[in-house]
Amino acid sequence: MVFEVIEVMGTYGFTPNTFARNITIDALFKIGCGDLAIKFLKETRRPNFLTFNIALCNLCKLNDLCHIGDVLRMMLRQGYHPKVETFEMIMSCFCKMGNTAEAHQVLGLLITLGITVSVNVWSMLMNGFCRLQRPDMAGKLLEKMVETGSSPSIVTYTTLIRGFLKSNMVSEAFNILNIMESKGYAPDLVLCNVLIDSFAKAGRCDDAIDVFVSMQSRNLAPDSCTVSSLLSTICLSRRFHLLPKLVRGLDVEADLLLYGLCKARRVDEAVDVYHGILLSFPGQDAYIHTVVMDGLTKVGKFNAAIRVFRKAVAEGFTLDVVAYTVAIIGLFMGGRAGEAWSLFRQMKEVGLAPTAHTYNVMVSGFVKERDLNMVNLMLQEMIEAKVELGSNTFLRLSKFLCRPYHSDSVIELWIQMRSLGLISSKVVQELLFDVVTESGKVDDGLIAFLDVSSITDLSVETSGSEDVYDVAASIG
Structure with a gap:
């Protein structure tokens, strides 16, 4: 309809003014005609601030870095300066697309124009350099930030510390941490999680545990990320005996941790954590075994799931019908139908009555194996059990x-x-x-x-x- 109005205006001898052309440029971007919108902008005789701002906002949404630079230069040549929010949007777009050098140039332009740069912008650019594994450049930006009178926030320091640690520049990371603490900032939960995770990945298990212990003195309550990183640390160091002491008083949902590790396909870690939980908390119920078996089965580790089941049985753990059913599923999916049938009978021998789900799993499994005799037998049992x-x-x-x-x-x-x-x-x-x-x-x-x-x-x-x-x- 916008284009129809513009066309009708021309038939009556009217030339669309800048306001009308701005609306048209915005409409062209919204219907996916970016190149035509840029052409329309360049043909506008008297563009104003809104003309360029509309184009820049739309180009940032499209991550069109090439045209962003062109329009920004056109805008500056016309004597217009983007708003601070638009500058931040442009820098965010450059950083997100990995063009940190261009974002750095935009920062220089902001400083040259005398525009106050927010802490978020500094932090954003530092994070961009850290993602490119250039924490040295991020460190120089921190110095420049302080020179211009801006005060780094704990987010700024956390960004730098994470960047240095990921680049294995541990001494530089601790130097930033010392500077932060000298300014009166204490590590918050996010920074503690960063430190624990980074130390764990670097194999510095003692440092990771020290950070975790120090959280108590700061009255910081660990969250799921903290506990997950801590478990990774314990798995790497094989010091499962520390688990009860470290998690005492915490609301740790062991089943959720195991499920999360399996879903992330960190199977070896999941099995290690499972064994560590059993050593530290021997009173665990059948559900903990079921969770790890189910997780292993869902990622295709059928034999590993069955080993967990066999070991739990051999060590005398009490298993329920759900645990047996999950083991049966693993056997069928691993092509071991005969063992699945044996386990089904064993389950009944120990006094566990199959559920409706167990019966249906058995029928589906034997259908998969095209075993008509066993399908017949299972249907007979279902009739007797009224399932x-x-x-x-x-x-x-x-x-x-x-x-x-x-x-x-x-x-x-x-x-x-x-x-x-x-x-x-x-x-x-x-x-x-x-x-x-x-x-x-x-x-x-x-x-x-x-x-x-x-x-x-x-x-x-x-x-x-x-x-x-x-x-x-x-x-x-």
Whole structure:
């Protein structure tokens, strides 16, 4: 509509003024015509401050570094200076895209123009140089900052300390830390976390532990990042005996830590932490074993998960049905169906009754193995236990049984489960319709199971499906 108005103005002999052209430039950027917007700007005879500011703001959003420099030079030649906020936006864009040298030039321009540079801008630029592993340049910026009368904040000092530590310039980092403390700043939680994490990664475990202990005297409450870095330190040093002393009085959720390490694929650390927890807190319940097994299984470390389970059993830890189910999942996913069946029987022998999820995992696992005899056996057990067949398991089973080598006896068990209310009618129709849609036909046995007269009676819409085994293997 903006462009239509501009066009109509021309037909009536009106030339769009600067205000109208500013609106047009902004509109061109918003519809993704950046090059045309720049051309329109250059053809504007009397651009004003807003003309350039609109262009710069849009170019920063687009991270268009080339045109940012061009427009900034045009603006300065016309005698206009961006606002401090616009300068900060430009510098942030340069730093984010790794063009720290250009950001440094913009800083020089700010100082030359006599514009007061905020602490955030100084810190932003220092962080940019640190990310380029040039903490020496960041250190020079700190000196320049002080010369211009600006006072560094604890964020500024933290940025520099982190940069020096990542570049293994430990003495320089401590020098900055001493300067900071001489100015009356005490390390806050963020800085302590930076120090602990950096020392842990550098193998300086004693220093990391000292920082953690010093937090108590500063009344700083450790957060999850602190505890995670501390655990990494203990794992690296293999000093698990320190764990009870260091975390005494803290609200440490061991299961969350283990889950986080597994999800980050830091599997070796997760297993080390798991063993450390068992040594330090021998009274842990079955859930701690389940968490580490589940985490290992989800990242494909099936054999490692089973080793954890076997070791827990051998050492006499009490395991619940969930732990056994997760171990069974790991065995199936590792292609060890025979061991999964043995473990299922062992679970019942020790007095643990399988849950509905356990039964469904067993059926899904044997369907994956195309073992009709075991599928038949598991369905019989589910009927005796009056356990409902899950919708995901049903979908996988229905696709399996629609193949030429399906078993009539399994379908009969299926029908029996339906009559006992162990499979809901809605689930049957919705999920089996998906199979019918794919194959275009269904045999008489399945029609009888559906309790409908023909395929045309299946009036439900096709439902989406997932890989059933993956769904069955997910816990929680």
